[in-house]
Amino acid sequence: MNTPLLVVSDLHTTFETPRGLLPAVRGVSFSVAENQTVGIVGESGSGKTVLARTIMGLQPIRGVKLSGSVLLNGSEIVNRPHDELRHLWGSQVAMIFQDPMTSLNPVRKVGDQIAESLQVGIGLKRKEARARALELLVQVGIPSPEDRFHAYPSHLSGGMRQRVVIASALSCNPKLVLADEPTTGLDVTIQAQILDLLDKMKAERKMSTILVTHDLGVVATRTDHIYVMYAGRIVESLPTADLHSHHRHPYTAALLNSTPRIENKSHTRLTAIAGSPPNLLKPLTGCAFAARCSYASDVCRTQTPELRSDGGSSEFACFNPVGVTV
Amino acid sequence: MDVDNKTVEVTLENVVTKKLGPVFWICAVWIAITVAAAILAPWIGLPSPTVVDYNNFSMNGPMSAAHWFGTNDGGQDIFARVVYGARISLEVSFGSMLLASLIGGTAAIFAAYKGGILDTISNAVMTLILAFPAALAVIAILSFWMPTTPFKLILIVGISGIPLIFRVVRGATLAAARKEYVLAAHVQGAKTPRIIFKEIIPAVWPTAVAFFILGVASVIMLEGALAFLGLSVQSPAFSWGTLLNEARQKIYPPNQNFNMLVWPCLDMVLFIVSLNFIGDRLRSYFDVTEGKL
Ligand SMILES: Nc1ncnc2c1ncn2[C@@H]1O[C@H](COP(=O)(O)OP(=O)(O)OP(=O)(O)O)[C@@H](O)[C@H]1O
Ligand code: SF4
Numbered sequence: 022m023n024t025p026l027l028v029v030s031d032l033h034t035t036f037e038t039p040r041g042l043l044p045a046v047r048g049v050s051f052s053v054a055e056n057q058t059v060g061i062v063g064e065s066g067s068g069k070t071v072l073a074r075t076i077m078g079l080q081p082i083r084g085v086k087l088s089g090s091v092l093l094n095g096s097e098i099v100n101r102p103h104d105e106l107r108h109l110w111g112s113q114v115a116m117i118f119q120d121p122m123t124s125l126n127p128v129r130k131v132g133d134q135i136a137e138s139l140q141v142g143i144g145l146k147r148k149e150a151r152a153r154a155l156e157l158l159v160q161v162g163i164p165s166p167e168d169r170f171h172a173y174p175s176h177l178s179g180g181m182r183q184r185v186v187i188a189s190a191l192s193c194n195p196k197l198v199l200a201d202e203p204t205t206g207l208d209v210t211i212q213a214q215i216l217d218l219l220d221k222m223k224a225e226r227k228m229s230t231i232l233v234t235h236d237l238g239v240v241a242t243r244t245d246h247i248y249v250m251y252a253g254r255i256v257e258s259l260p261t262a263d264l265h266s267h268h269r270h271p272y273t274a275a276l277l278n279s280t281p282r283i284e285n286k287s288h289t290r291l292t293a294i295a296g297s298p299p300n301l302l303k304p305l306t307g308c309a310f311a312a313r314c315s316y317a318s319d320v321c322r323t324q325t326p327e328l329r330s331d332g333g334s335s336e337f338a339c340f341n342p343v344g345v346t347v
Numbered sequence: 348m349d350v351d352n353k354t355v356e357v358t359l360e361n362v363v364t365k366k367l368g369p370v371f372w373i374c375a376v377w378i379a380i381t382v383a384a385a386i387l388a389p390w391i392g393l394p395s396p397t398v399v400d401y402n403n404f405s406m407n408g409p410m411s412a413a414h415w416f417g418t419n420d421g422g423q424d425i426f427a428r429v430v431y432g433a434r435i436s437l438e439v440s441f442g443s444m445l446l447a448s449l450i451g452g453t454a455a456i457f458a459a460y461k462g463g464i465l466d467t468i469s470n471a472v473m474t475l476i477l478a479f480p481a482a483l484a485v486i487a488i489l490s491f492w493m494p495t496t497p498f499k500l501i502l503i504v505g506i507s508g509i510p511l512i513f514r515v516v517r518g519a520t521l522a523a524a525r526k527e528y529v530l531a532a533h534v535q536g537a538k539t540p541r542i543i544f545k546e547i548i549p550a551v552w553p554t555a556v557a558f559f560i561l562g563v564a565s566v567i568m569l570e571g572a573l574a575f576l577g578l579s580v581q582s583p584a585f586s587w588g589t590l591l592n593e594a595r596q597k598i599y600p601p602n603q604n605f606n607m608l609v610w611p612c613l614d615m616v617l618f619i620v621s622l623n624f625i626g627d628r629l630r631s632y633f634d635v636t637e638g639k640l
């Protein structure tokens with residue numbers, strides 16, 4: 022295989038907050054090949070959004086320290102000013118935000134918003150952009166697109182808005198799409214539809230996708246590879262096919278236990294993992310998961326486990342891995 | 348992939364359907380009539396507000412077909428004076444608010460969107476200025492800069508209004524800039540001017556307009572107060588404020604002319620109340636809309 026589309030190496034994102042340094046991403050490395058779909062999974066606060074935004078080059082200049090490297094198609098993203106990244110945004114890499122309620126401008130017609138991303142992104146004339154925007158509305162499966170073109174976001178349901186957001190993000194044919202919890206806040210059937218739509222668009226356009234979610238169920242069926250994130254680090258990396266049968270990290274196991282089952286009614290509270298993630302403002306010694314881990318031993322509290330290979334294409338960072346082999 | 352139409356239907360129940368209400372529209376019509384009459388005053392067949400009508404001459408004349416609101420102690424038509432008096436009041440109030448909004452609003456949008464040291468400093472300066480009572484400053488400057496003209500009023504009141512507008516618009520801009528759609532526009536390659544004009548300003552203007560209207564109302568009142576201190580425009584020019592100030596001395600014998608006081612007062616109060624009502628309604632209307640979205 023030739024060089025991957027995206028190579029992230031030893032990425033650190035540290036916020037300078039009034040209460041001290043907050044390392045939100047602490048040395049993340051992974052890569053995404055062309056056409057590949059990877060999932061990034063972790064609890065709330067594990068740093069997924071910060072990671073995604075850092076990969077986009079979106080961290081503000083002030084108040085954030087970045088180190089490491091993000092190579093997108095050979096171009097370095099880290100510590101580059103926004104002016105130099107603008108030509109990559111839209112046509113190379115695009116982002117789908119979490120909340121379709123706030124990622125569309127409430128006072129502008131949805132068609133105009135999509136058309137504008139085409140005008141800005143690839144310099145289409147207004148008329149061509151509008152024609153293309155209408156096509157995109159058709160592609161993302163919006164019924165009676167001519168009418169919806171002139172609708173305001175408040176006139177559309179959440180699922181429809183997210184379709185518009187997807188149309189807008191994909192308008193300039195990006196090679197890589199980062200979807201940060203694209204279905205949180207939508208109900209389950211619509212979640213599935215939106216994820217199906219993303220799958221379809223990905224197949225048609227041969228894009229690579231990074232799907233960020235706190236829901237293992239979402240990535241379990243729709244990705245090629247899964248990275249499990251905890252407290253700013255990747256603690257396990259494994260092919261999706263191995264998720265249920267060959268995971269090694271106790272945190273992955275705990276996440277799997279808290280994943281919704283079909284037989285559960287939707288919106289029932291899951292057995293969340295007991296305890297809460299560590300306070301990143303305080304220095305960490307040992308394994309970040311130790312306080313909540315039922316496999317923890319003395320070494321876990323004094324030494325930090327590094328990612329190590331299990332011999333195949335998986336890696337995990339744990340001294341006492343779960344020995345699942347089915 | 349086929350789309351399940353059922354689930355992607357437009358949910359009209361979610362659409363915010365709000366009404367501004369009949370009172371809003373009555374107020375709006377009243378404002379429109381008052382403003383139109385003031386602008387068109389010379390062309391709508393009013394008696395002269397300054398030249399005395401010697402055919403029907405009467406000092407302190409009663410209400411009549413020729414003089415709807417009667418005449419004042421100089422035999423001038425009060426109705427005409429009320430309508431003409433609105434001109435300077437409106438000129439000064441709209442003019443000063445426009446000045447304040449253009450300068451304060453523009454500065455606020457750029458400072459708040461760009462952020463950083465520029466924003467911190469300008470915000471600190473504006474907050475500091477706001478700590479001084481603006482009305483006192485206006486009075487002080489005007490009393491050293493007589494005679495007062497509409498232009499001076501616009502300039503001084505306008506400048507004194509900048510900090511308030513700045514703060515309001517800055518708040519609205521910061522709120523808008525935090526929205527994900529601004530970030531989304533940004534990562535689709537939109538540059539700062541485009542984001543400001545297409546994303547920030549459309550989000551900020553409702554707040555700004557509502558505040559502008561409330562501001563106009565308070566400048567009309569301020570002008571009235573200045574007139575009481577003799578600091579508004581000087582005779583022969585007259586405004587609502589100076590009409591009231593004149594009338595103040597004329598409600599006692601020998602003139603005892605209540606028409607001089609009642610009519611300008613009524614017109615001014617109704618106008619201010621209408622503006623306040625409209626401004627308040629617009630503000631809550633837009634606020635609720637934003638909350639729902
Ligand atoms: N701008 C910021 N300044 C300071 N700290 C931040 C900032 N943004 C995020 N953080 C912190 O970084 C950590 C990771 O946050 P992040 O939003 O990436 O989590 P997440 O995994 O996306 O969670 P969620 O599932 O809630 O979206 C959190 O502790 C958060 O408080
Ligand atoms: S290193 Fe120790 S504490 Fe950390 S996950 Fe593994 S067993 Fe648990």
Ligand SMILES: [Mg+2]
Pocket residue numbers: 069070071201202
């Ligand atoms: Mg997040």
